[in-house]
Amino acid sequence: MSAGLSRCVDCGVDVEGTWSRCPLCGAALREPQEPGERTPSPLPDVPLRFSRSRLLRALVLTSLALVLASFLVQLLISPGVSGLGVLRSVWLAVASLWLVALMAVRKRRNIAKSTVYFVVLAGLVCVYWDFLLGWSAWSLTYVVPILCASSLLAVMIVVRVMRIEVGEHIVYSGLIVILGLTPLVFLALGWVNTPLPSALCGALCVLALGLLQLSSGSAARHELAKRLHL
Amino acid sequence: MMRQHWVRLDNASNMFLAARSDVDPKVFRLGAEMDHEVDPALLHKALEKTYEKYPLYHAVLRRGVFWYYLQDSDLRPEVTAELTAPCAPIYQADRRTLLFRVMHHRRRISLEVFHALSDGTGALWFLTDLVTAYVRLRFPTERPTDPGADGATEAAGGSGAADASDGTGAMPGEDLDDLAAHEPVHDLTGDSFAHYFRRRRRPGSDAWQARAAFTQEAEAEDRVLSVGSRGADADPGPRDGTGSRDGTSPRDGTGSRDDTGDVAGADGSTEDSADAPRREPVGRRRLSLRRRVYRVRGTRTPDHRTRVVELTMPAAAVIALARAEGVALTMYLTAVFFEAVRRAAEHDALTLAATVPVNLRQFFPSTSARNFFATTRVEHAYRSGPNDLGAVARTLERDFRAKATAEALEGKLRRFLRFERHPALRIMPRPVKDVLLSGINRASNRGLSVAVSNLGRVVLPEPVSDHVGRLAFEVSAVRPQFCAISHAGRLTVTFTSPFVETDHVREFARILTGAGVEISVAAGRVTGQELAEAFEDREGDEPQEDAS
Secondary structure, eight states, X not given: OOTTOEEETTTTEEEOSSOSBOTTXXXXXBXXXXXXXXXXXXXXXXXXXXXXXXXXXXXXXXXXXXXXXXXXXXXXSOTTOTTOHHHHHHHHHHHHHHXXXXXXXXXTTOHHHHHHHHHHHHHHHHHHHHHHTTOOSHIIIIIHHHHHHHHHHHHHHHHHHTTOOXXXXXXXXXXHHHHHHHHHHHHHHTOOSOHHHHHHHHHHHHHHHHHHHHHHHHHHHHHHHHHTOO | OOOOOEEEOOHHHHHXXXXXXXXXXXXXXXXXXXXXXXOHHHHHHHHHHHHHHOGGGGOEEEEOSSOEEEEOOOOOOOEEEOOSXXXXXXXXXXXXXXXXXXXXXXXXXXXXXXXXTOOHHHHXXXXXXXXXXXXXXXXXXXXXXXXXXXXXXHHXXXXXXXXXXXXXXXXXXGGGOTTGGGSOTTOSOOOHHHHHHTSOOOTTOHHHHHHHHXXXXXXXXXXXXXXXXXXXXXXXXOSSSSSTTSTTSOOTXXXXXXXXXXXXXXXXXXXXXXXXXXXXXXTXXXXXXXXXXXOOOOOBOTTOOOEEEEEEEEHHHHHHHHHHTTOOHHHHHHHHHHHHHHHHHTOSSOEEEEXXXXXXXXXXXXXXXXXXXXXXXXXXXXXXXOOSHXXXXXXXXXXXXXXXXXXXXXXXXXXXXXXXXXXXXXXXXXXXXHXXXXXXXXXXXXTOSEEEEEEEEOOOOHXXXXXXXXEEEEEOOSSOEEXXXXXXXXXXXXXXEXXXXXXXXXXXXXXXXXXXXXXEEEEOOOSHHHHHHHHHHHHHHOTTSOOO
């Protein structure tokens, strides 16, 4: 047939490109009538490319298992063991840091979303930590309000500086504000030792809520309608 | 701030998201081979022009709490050299990218599309417009002799709406499609599934009567066709309403009058979506039947890319073979495929099943470029009865014709939409839906050996078709599959598979060459060894060539 095509005699087909063996049966090909003038294959030769996603997935799952195990093991350690206090704090700190790092890597593409994850994870870890150390309510009194308030400020700054569109962040900003209102609940239930941090955080969030409602209330409703569409 | 349009993902598309995997990213490709090396700069210009006409293709995919949705974006597409493996993943969660890509390699222009965005027919519209725009830029002196002439022949008998964006006024099927006719054609909206199958049947409704009449007509024509099947190069007149947007539109799968199996969905594994609700209650009998279905196994390609083997052959020769057996092309090729798989498996008493997507636009006129297809499943047990190629093809043809009717499909899709609209399912969060759907998908995969998809004969507008040789159509695959498309008298049957082995392709080619069909093979290299050979060659032959 065509001058530039090699031929597999066994299959009775012409082969495009520079194959030396038939891609179908593996038999040696008969050279084209004008060697050196082979018709190039219409399909490009793409070098092998290994996706890192599988490796990454394996690493993430292993890390999560280790972090989770670290947290669970703490339950077995009775609070009174002497000399373990510092060690245990370092251990918990490393596990928490690793968890936050994992989350940050995974959700790196949307900073507002990753902040929500951060607030929830860090808050829960601290409450758990507080519980392990015999519950003196430091987590609810200080950590959670400070975490919420500072995250809210951080998101507001980031959104402004990075010029993130309202639709992109509104749901997450809203979630942070709502999370920031929970210290008021703790305050009302009397779960905190010092009311000031919770009150400050609550006030800030109420203020932010008002601002959000005024500046982008309709965008927020549009976005929510979209995401909660049934 | 402009509020971005958004639209919930239609039902077939949800399945693609649940079923996509490392091996099968649910991407399909349409390609056109030009008569010259493609000029990337002009192609880019052509792409920008075409992109304007397809708001749907501007969409990015986002995840809501309960559903996925498509949202308008202001991203711009880029033409790239073909540096990725065929049908490489396009959609990545959390990354807001366009859901298609346009590439060039030597003489080829390739369009790859994530299947949740569009189906084969929709993508073929896009490719046709792209290639048309490109040819106009590349050969500015050539003008269509009479822009109306094409349109006239093409639109004859068609019942779809005209392309509003082109402003070609004729709307032969206006009465059929009260809604779609007034919408911009390739808009983000326009879920044809919902349009046709969600509404309650209103007795006496004009649109419904019109549609029913159309269906009967289409079927009558089908019967005529099945009797007097024509060669691919015979009359290009359409049988259905899909392609008659305007003169420049391809016959998109419909042109092959000798072929009912117009495909829209390139992919076989989504049949599951449409089949699922029906299969669930039927249960045991089907299950026990399905358990016996042979499934092709093999060695996965090293980096999970799709193995592509393209067979190009003269369309007329194959159609003559099909006609000699008294069947249409798709089912003839399916029968050959079955026989090839059987020979490759070296096993006689197999039960083989194939999934075949059917373009719904031929029964339910729609100009939406979004997914609008349903799949049917055909099966043959090589245990009893005559097992020669012709007999198998005729059995499959009967089976397929019974399933690919407007009534059968409509019933199935109505059931599926009811299932989708079920309150319990609606309030199910999206990740749970994904798990459920991928379970259904896995279950129905167990009942399938291969997949088959035929876009039929494509007719490009006059000055364009002179510069285009064969077309290519392929889809990422979770099981061996072939996709067929023909243009300019050349039929391209592209086999894709997640496995390195090409035994079934070898047998397929040998059956056809044995019957006197001339075939040329183009295969993509997938293993380290194959690629090393290519790169050695290249270093020897063309040192200046870019190694990528």
